[in-house]
Amino acid sequence: MNRDWLADHVELYAIDSLPADEHDEMQTQLAQLAPATRAAYEEQIADVQNLMHDYARRYTSEAPELLRARILADFDSGIRQSRPEPTGRRRLAAVVSIAAAAIAIAIGAGAIIGRTTAPDPPPATTAQGDAAAAVFSAPDAVLSTETLSDARGTLNIVSSRLLNRAVATVRGAAAPLPDDSTLQLWMVDDRKSPVSAGLLDASAAGPLVVDGLDGTQAFAVTLEPRGGSSSPTLPLLGQVKI
């Protein structure tokens, strides 16, 4: 036991500055201390660490959406492994892969395919749900996102060229839509004028599934009178390439 060494290195230990051998040595020595002495050192270590955490606050940075999806999917599969498999699982929930669930959660479409570990049975599956789940599971599924202007939320598009299909959601809108308005999604192609892909109605049960991507290069969102328009009313709230 070397009290001087301990006292000299405790701050370096607190900020993970010690090389591996000295780090281990510190842990061994701490473990051998009398409880009261050890508690005093641990308080000192926690103080320095908490100080550095405050210092680190300046680097706070939003994590990518897909990371959130992966971590929540990890959680679901971890919890599932630690528990007996529930019976009566709906067919769709069973076939949707973790990756698909991750994407679905990321774009806010989790409800339509059912959270795989939800204690309640998932909502009745629909043709739209099947189609969305197929896109999420596609080997070439790509997620594209864009923040819409006027605080209308984030547009998320998962597209698969293989299936020639995309799934769109808008979530996180800070500004409520006027009663007489709706968000409309447009397929943008270089060669022709934008074609309506449908209404992104906040009251809609699930995400919007878009068939026939073909030459579509981007999706755009506009604010339109309720019921939608035959051509987009400018300005665009946002556009995302796929």
Added chain:
Amino acid sequence: MTTHPSRVQDDELALLLTQSAAGDHRAFARLYDLTSARVYGLVLRVINDRGHAEEVVQECYLKFWQHADRYDRSRGGVVNWMLTIAHRRSVDRIRSEEVHRRRGTEYANANAAVPPAPVEESVERRDERITLRRCLGRLTDLQRNSIEMSYFGGMTYPEVAAQTSTPLPTIKSRIRDGLRSLRDCVKTGERS
């Protein structure tokens, strides 16, 4: 204690952590939403590589709910517990052979280039930041740089010594004395 996260939020986080460990998906999602920017921000700053940073953050969140029983409230808030784990895992990652090779000698400069992000904060929190900033201002540049290279650059003190061509005992005392005066200064600031 040098930090006082709002008591209400800390109570909530501790509850969410417990609920997460019990398998509550919504609690875990909320826990993630409340803490991920701090965890990701620190890990990205240390690792300076988005791919590796994401992997480490993913490992950390697995550990958070699986080892929730190891959280000891007497040592600080949930976020502090998480960041201690996240920092340790980050330095383990960059000191591992593969990443170490990739970092090369350009590491220190590249790492210094990660810009700080603007942060929204409460008045209470801002007061603490002012104290911390004032106390950081009292360190010598050499002390502050050594601490930053080690903590945010993930270097061991011998690596900092090598990088700055400074004798080992000098670097050790720079980091140690810097952290001690920082701690004393913040504590005094909190009392006043």
